[in-house]
Amino acid sequence: MNYIFIFLILVSFIFAAINNRLDIATDEMLKASQRAVEIAFGLIGIMGFWLGIVNIAKKSGLMDVLSKIIQKPLLLIFPDIKENKEAQSNIALNISANALGLSNAATPFGIKAMENLQSQNKDKNRATNSMCTFLAINTAGFQIVPAVVLAILSANGMQNPTQIILPTLIVTSIAFISALFFAKILERFYK
Amino acid sequence: MIQFLNTLSLWILPLIIVFILIYAIYKKTPAYEAFVDGANEGFKIAIKIIPYLIAIMVCTALFRASGAIEFMEKIFKPLFDYFKIPIETTIIMLTRSLSGSATLGVLADIINQTGVNSYATKLAAVITGSSETTFYVASVYFGAVGIKKFRHALLAGILADVVGLIAAVWICSIFFL
Numbered sequence: 001m002n003y004i005f006i007f008l009i010l011v012s013f014i015f016a017a018i019n020n021r022l023d024i025a026t027d028e029m030l031k032a033s034q035r036a037v038e039i040a041f042g043l044i045g046i047m048g049f050w051l052g053i054v055n056i057a058k059k060s061g062l063m064d065v066l067s068k069i070i071q072k073p074l075l076l077i078f079p080d081i082k083e084n085k086e087a088q089s090n091i092a093l094n095i096s097a098n099a100l101g102l103s104n105a106a107t108p109f110g111i112k113a114m115e116n117l118q119s120q121n122k123d124k125n126r127a128t129n130s131m132c133t134f135l136a137i138n139t140a141g142f143q144i145v146p147a148v149v150l151a152i153l154s155a156n157g158m159q160n161p162t163q164i165i166l167p168t169l170i171v172t173s174i175a176f177i178s179a180l181f182f183a184k185i186l187e188r189f190y191k
Numbered sequence: 192m193i194q195f196l197n198t199l200s201l202w203i204l205p206l207i208i209v210f211i212l213i214y215a216i217y218k219k220t221p222a223y224e225a226f227v228d229g230a231n232e233g234f235k236i237a238i239k240i241i242p243y244l245i246a247i248m249v250c251t252a253l254f255r256a257s258g259a260i261e262f263m264e265k266i267f268k269p270l271f272d273y274f275k276i277p278i279e280t281t282i283i284m285l286t287r288s289l290s291g292s293a294t295l296g297v298l299a300d301i302i303n304q305t306g307v308n309s310y311a312t313k314l315a316a317v318i319t320g321s322s323e324t325t326f327y328v329a330s331v332y333f334g335a336v337g338i339k340k341f342r343h344a345l346l347a348g349i350l351a352d353v354v355g356l357i358a359a360v361w362i363c364s365i366f367f368l
Contacts, residue, residue: 015258015259016256016258018258031252040244043236045233055228055230060211100203110332114332124338132341132347135348139352140355146316148295153302153312163313172322175352178354178355179350186346189343190342190343
């Protein structure tokens with residue numbers, strides 16, 4: 001991450017200087033930091049709501065029921081969470097919410113799952129294998145119905161926007177599987 | 192099928208919430224207290240991810256504003272022509288992993304430029320719908336728990352994005368060309 005951070009900033013300034021866009025670049029940089037705070041604040045309400053709902057499910061024992069159902073397939077992907085029931089159900093909730101295109105609901109579940117994984121991590125600064133796998137499959141963004149894109153297409157008057165659903169589903173499945181694959185392969189090289 | 196999926200996405204959230212509440216009644220769980228306790232954490236998490244979000248968003252905004260993407264567009268042009276990929280979609284391929292709002296902006300641009308029923312629009316729509324903003328997801332999820340050493344997580348995410356792009360070009364050429 002350190003290298004990506006430094007690389008992106010240095011390369012950007014070099015290109016900005018060549019393209020004579022230093023003023024725009026500096027301006028965008030400062031605006032982006034402002035936007036980061038706005039996004040984080042925008043998350044508070046949604047995040048609070050879903051974490052509240054999830055906490056009810058947790059306190060009532062519903063999460064344990066869920067984790068029992070999905071334990072077997074999940075342990076194949078995340079072998080080290082056998083004892084971590086909460087992580088199991090939160091990962092399941094995150095993946096199902098994402099699959100349904102409910103990314104607002106998926107984010108709090110995902111963050112909860114990360115916290116559960118972090119609780120069994122020995123080095124709190126460094127991601128575990130399961131954390132990396134979980135992040136990678138989330139960045140692949142698996143979803144059954146791309147609701148936002150469909151809305152944009154029909155708002156712009158496409159005759160049959162639903163024609164993109166099947167190709168999108170195929171592509172996102174390929175991306176999902178390859179994220180899993182790369183995470184599992186690469187973890188051997190990043191000890 | 193489509194009708195069914197639309198109805199499902201409309202009903203799924205209310206059904207989940209109702210189911211959770213009914214289960215809580217059945218188990219005699221104090222739902223209101225549990226809700227407030229849980230919601231309290233939303234604020235803490237949102238505050239905690241701010242530094243990570245700033246770092247990532249500044250990087251990606253700088254990169255987009257610097258004109259580096261236009262430069263890469265020129266480099267990729269021969270390759271794109273060879274595979275019959277519309278050149279308008281270069282920018283969306285490069286921004287997809289960097290910024291979600293920018294991607295939607297570029298999608299709108301492509302619709303404006305090439306028309307809503309063009310091949311470029313369909314390809315861009317599939318690319319947008321089939322992936323997530325890798326850098327944003329990484330900063331939020333790892334930021335929330337204070338992870339600073341990402342190890343292979345980002346690399347795996349980006350490689351999967353590249354495979355996704357290649358798949359998008361391939362699948363779209365089968366479906367729409």
